[in-house]
Amino acid sequence: MKRGHQRAVAWRQAAPVLGALGVAIVLLVGVLSRIEVHTDMLAFLPAGETPAARLVLREAREGSATGLILIGIDGAPVAELARISRSVAGGLTRSGLFAVVAGGQAAISEQDEALLFAHRYLLSPTTSEAAFTVPALHADLERLLGQLRSSAAPLAVRYGLRDPPGAFLAAMGSWIGPSRIRTIDGAWFAPDRDRALLLARTRAGGMDVPGQEAASAAIEHAFATANPGGARLLEAGPAVFARDAARAMRTDVHRIAIVSTLLVILLLWWRFRSPLVIAAIAVPVVSSIAVAALVVQIVFGAVHGVALGFGVTMLGVSVDYPVLMIGHRKSGETAAATRARIGPAFILAVITATLGLTAMVFSGFPGLSQLGVFSAIGLITAAMVTWFVLPPLVVAANLAPVAAGSAAWLGRIEALRRWRLVGLLPVVLAAGWLAARGGPAWEDDLENLSPVPAASRALDAELRGELGAPDVGQLVVVQGEDDQAVLRRQEALIPLLDHLKAEGLIDGADLAARLLPSATTQEARRAALPDPDVLAERLDAARVGLPFRPTAFGAFVAAVRASRSMAPLLPADLSGTPFGARLTPLLFARDAAWQGPIALQGVRNPARLAVALADGGVVTDGVATHREADPGLVGSPAAARNAAIYVDMRAELSHILSGYTARAWRWLGWSGVLVLAALAVGLHAPARVLRVLGSVVAAMLVTVAVLTLLGTRLSLIHLVALQLVAGVGLDYALFFARRQLDAEERARTLRTLVTCNAMTLLTFGMLAACQTPLLRDIGMTVACGAVSAMGFAFLFAGERPATGVPRTGSNERFG
């Protein structure tokens, strides 16, 4: 009977807490099932600042080049690699998921060859009136006779007799381009090592994650069914990066969510020994995630996986609020009494932590803004729920820390504060060392902020080099109102490009006009072709003294006759052919204009190249000049006049990055001022403001020094993470700095803050173990910062004990 009564009381106490938690969980599940989670990493990066850079960045995200997958197979004998490669190529072709699979077949298909051969006199740069004069033809025939004597005779018979001027070989040379690939047993191999190479382009776009997952599964399946033995499959390319980043992130987010929750629960169990306390603490935390995810979904239209992962980690900070509330409650106390005791510090801590996130929210970096909004909303929600909803629940269930009250340890620990001057030593050392080395190392290369791990990028560069696929880092973007206009403009640039190559400024250039001349040029070449009867007479004159039969060149004369009435070959004529697949990335319509990016190869000195291009009338879209450039350049009438723009992506991205970093610094300054103002209002006494701020600044200095010592180059990401450190540090310092506390309350504060610190450390420590570089950097910085913030807040922000504190401490225990 009595036991039943107790159980009923316990249930009455627990019911509100469990009910509130139930509501919060239902809310969270409801929100999570509604929101749209994105995982593609490129959405995290900013758009370019200039029109051309935006175009290039967008092309890098969405263009047909994004479906390119570079495949390498190594780690087995050459013959075995060739067999696996052929088998993989066959499997990929059969899967139907790839528009192009290349890995060993002839560089040019029969169908393409026939097309090229038929149009040779319109396509070849060798066609001119001079090429069809008697002396020129005589020289051609002598050369042809030499070829017939040589081992190349079969080719001379096949092409030479039908085309003495060699127009076909010249046209084909442009299509094939220089390539260092070796072919062994019908498979492509890298020039300098035993690695089979394949090139595939997916039908799905590079950012179509399900499409890429299917393509990736097809590649792995094709490799597995080829009985690879000990051979190794290597994959690179934008689509592979996007897929890997998305996979890594999903794994990370899942792991963080599960492991940090478990760790936090374990810690709270150790601290409070009560499932009901943990349930109560979970109420604000669970509802904060739900509200934050909902707000981000509404503001941004979707929630990025990184924001979710980071937001879940913000648990480690937002969970501080309920812990501070419950940890500071005396047993039996009313809600109002607890609020009154911790109120000022609590409110100030929430305000300053939220202000600390403003730099992230206003960084202008799409991904970081989302992180900032998620975290700020999460913090505010957790604080509000803690303040308004939690106290009644806690009182109803009569929750309070188990080991309330002071203990002998408090005095001993607080005695450490007498050594606070020693605590200045690491700060002075850190500041001195940083000053001596001229400040921390800064990351100025946006590529290093890329979510793609450095090893994958290195592999990509290696495979690209071996396959001879151009890098997209150096481009001249040519635009026009239609494809022919683009081709004509490119043709005007060809002499300049040839000159640059001769000067050694570039190794080569890949452009559409070299593959398919404009209709205007083709028509001009057609007009240069002689009348067939005149040509026959000239050939008769040209073969005097040479052993050619009169009938030897019938096919040649017929081809010239046919060419004279042939319509120019247009890009549309190539659609659906392998040539079309080669041409599409170099000539395409976008934004109501046609784009013809010229990929420059082997650029060693971008600055000199920019000058040389400027001499040739090509605008540079770089740091130096693009401020003055007309922002409406793309697609405007100005574009028609001067539509060639040199884009150095590396410089462009560095420029973008420095813009964002400058912006983040500005916001850091502003939020610093705001925090200072909030502290001045909240704390009144200048000495306390100084102690609180001093401990935070000390923590940030030491963190920066430690990161630099570890060889980290600081970036925008670290800058915003430091803001978070400041927010957390202020939390600690404000609670330590509270006035007129008895020993019991001080012990509660110390215990509670240590709990908070441990939770932050656990969750952000988890983040530091992530594969996603962005999350790892934030985790590393915050974990390192939180520890030093705790130390310095304890040393500097708390009151220095009076002399003989150990005794006072133990006296207080009895008083």
Added chain:
Amino acid sequence: MMGSVAERRATFHEERRFAALTEPLESTGHLLYRRPDHLEKITDAPQAERLVVDGDRLSLTVAGGPTHVTDLAAQPELRALVDAMRGPLAGDTAALERAFKVAVRGTKAAWRLDLTPIDPRAAKLLTEVRISGSGPTMREVLLVQANGDTQYMSIEP
């Protein structure tokens, strides 16, 4: 019957007949074969030429000009020509049978191989290859092109 030696040298005399020409083109030079797949054909007169095949890589230098390197895998027609020469020298009947329908006639002392290319692209160019020899030595090679052009080579060890 063939391919028992690691390295082999020989001189050759070649005669090419083309439908487009009024007279045959003759040339002389020497051959070098090294196991398993290295073949050199050095033409001395009337026009110096050096043809080297190593595996799938064919390099051709005509009259001191630049060396052209071709990938045989990408050129089935050329590959058939090379296989026809290299197969008998290497004694690699399997390689020969991959590329050609092979008919063997005669005795060990006086044999003849009739090869017809299997690859359709190669068959467009090359109708047949006839090789004759005695014992381990190749004596004569006759290539008949699809257009009727012929290339006849007699080999002296």
